Amino acid sequence: MSYHHHLAIGLLSTSVLFAAAGACTGDVGSLIDPNKGNSGSGASGAGNGEGGLSLGTGAGNGQGGDMDSCADLSVEPQAIPVSMYITVDKSGSMSDNNKWNNARQAFEAFFTSPDADALNVALRFWPDQGCDTSCNVGPCAQPQVPMGSLSDPAHEQALIDAFNSKSPGGLTPMEAALAGAEQYALDWQATAEAGGRIVVILLTDGIPTACDQNINNIASYAADAFAQSEILTFAVGLQGSNESQMNTIAMAGNTGMGYFIGNGNTQQDLLNALIDIQKVAVSCTFAMPESPDPNQVIDPEKVVVELTPDGTSAPVEVPRVTGESACGAAGGWYYDDNENPSIITLCPATCDAANASDESKVTIQLGCATFIP
Numbered sequence: 001m002s003y004h005h006h007l008a009i010g011l012l013s014t015s016v017l018f019a020a021a022g023a024c025t026g027d028v029g030s031l032i033d034p035n036k037g038n039s040g041s042g043a044s045g046a047g048n049g050e051g052g053l054s055l056g057t058g059a060g061n062g063q064g065g066d067m068d069s070c071a072d073l074s075v076e077p078q079a080i081p082v083s084m085y086i087t088v089d090k091s092g093s094m095s096d097n098n099k100w101n102n103a104r105q106a107f108e109a110f111f112t113s114p115d116a117d118a119l120n121v122a123l124r125f126w127p128d129q130g131c132d133t134s135c136n137v138g139p140c141a142q143p144q145v146p147m148g149s150l151s152d153p154a155h156e157q158a159l160i161d162a163f164n165s166k167s168p169g170g171l172t173p174m175e176a177a178l179a180g181a182e183q184y185a186l187d188w189q190a191t192a193e194a195g196g197r198i199v200v201i202l203l204t205d206g207i208p209t210a211c212d213q214n215i216n217n218i219a220s221y222a223a224d225a226f227a228q229s230e231i232l233t234f235a236v237g238l239q240g241s242n243e244s245q246m247n248t249i250a251m252a253g254n255t256g257m258g259y260f261i262g263n264g265n266t267q268q269d270l271l272n273a274l275i276d277i278q279k280v281a282v283s284c285t286f287a288m289p290e291s292p293d294p295n296q297v298i299d300p301e302k303v304v305v306e307l308t309p310d311g312t313s314a315p316v317e318v319p320r321v322t323g324e325s326a327c328g329a330a331g332g333w334y335y336d337d338n339e340n341p342s343i344i345t346l347c348p349a350t351c352d353a354a355n356a357s358d359e360s361k362v363t364i365q366l367g368c369a370t371f372i373p
Helices: 028-032 092-112 153-164 174-191 215-229 243-252 266-283 348-354
Strands: 015-018 082-089 120-126 145-149 197-204 232-238 259-261 285-287 303-308 316-318 333-335 343-346 361-366
Touching: 082 092, 082 174, 082 266, 092 153, 092 232, 092 266, 120 153, 120 174, 145 153, 174 197, 174 215, 174 232, 197 266, 215 232, 215 243, 232 243, 232 266, 243 259, 259 266, 266 285, 266 348, 303 343, 303 348, 343 348
Parallel strands: 015 361, 082 120, 082 197, 197 232, 232 259
Antiparallel strands: 120 145, 285 343, 303 316, 303 361, 333 343
């Protein structure tokens, strides 16, 4: 999925509600066992375990119908664990215009914010300790502060101490830095707990001056990481970076375009960018609901996603699409795996709509047939 970024956006306040109406007459088994009941699509059935789900012209199933008559299971929401591999340029130009101190203070504010406690973060600087003009990817794939939770004060302090121990100097081996970051992310994703995800954040204030300096070749590491494991890569450029190059990396990493931070209020603007990245990484991806019966699984064809854009109007059912590549201007949602889903993701247009208002909410109903246009 790709996104457009606005630095003034605050923390997401979209609430994710998993709800169900209690009017369904079918048993839980008919909801979660694909081989039992509610398989019809008649004009006015009530979803009673024997088929007949309404598909008329009204709200409730994308084309109509009474959601109350078929939704029959309520489950608690499960947040998707999100981890960040942050790779920070500390080349000599970061000493100009107080950029290093502004970046350090912005990251410290982000790391210590209670709103970021749910995140895990690993940190690497470049050029530094082998991740340098030798162009050796291996050291760049090794964080100098290992992955840990921002809910842990000791980990917060380790991140802050790492920044305080560094000072700018050297060239800009962007290729090695990004290649290493993506390699770490791929390795992490391959061993992550089910439902977890990792994103890469590349921060720089310049253009490549060492290793492969072709920006398309550099961006290809982000493209490959997304193609292999849907790893999102965010490009953050301080003054001195090239907007076209940052956009190339962001588009390859499927995050739309880069973030650009000027010298007007660098510290606050960078903090806003980090908050926005957190929002994008967390807000539009949800865990697949789990069955209350460990011997059965949720039927993925009976999951309905609804969006109430302003929190008060009638909910609008969001259509399901086959995958990220099928997302378009009309929006939608999709599974990470259509046969055995563990993650529900909103398409960019729907994600934008969900984040347009502080009062908006996403609701996931279980028991009604999924609307697939």
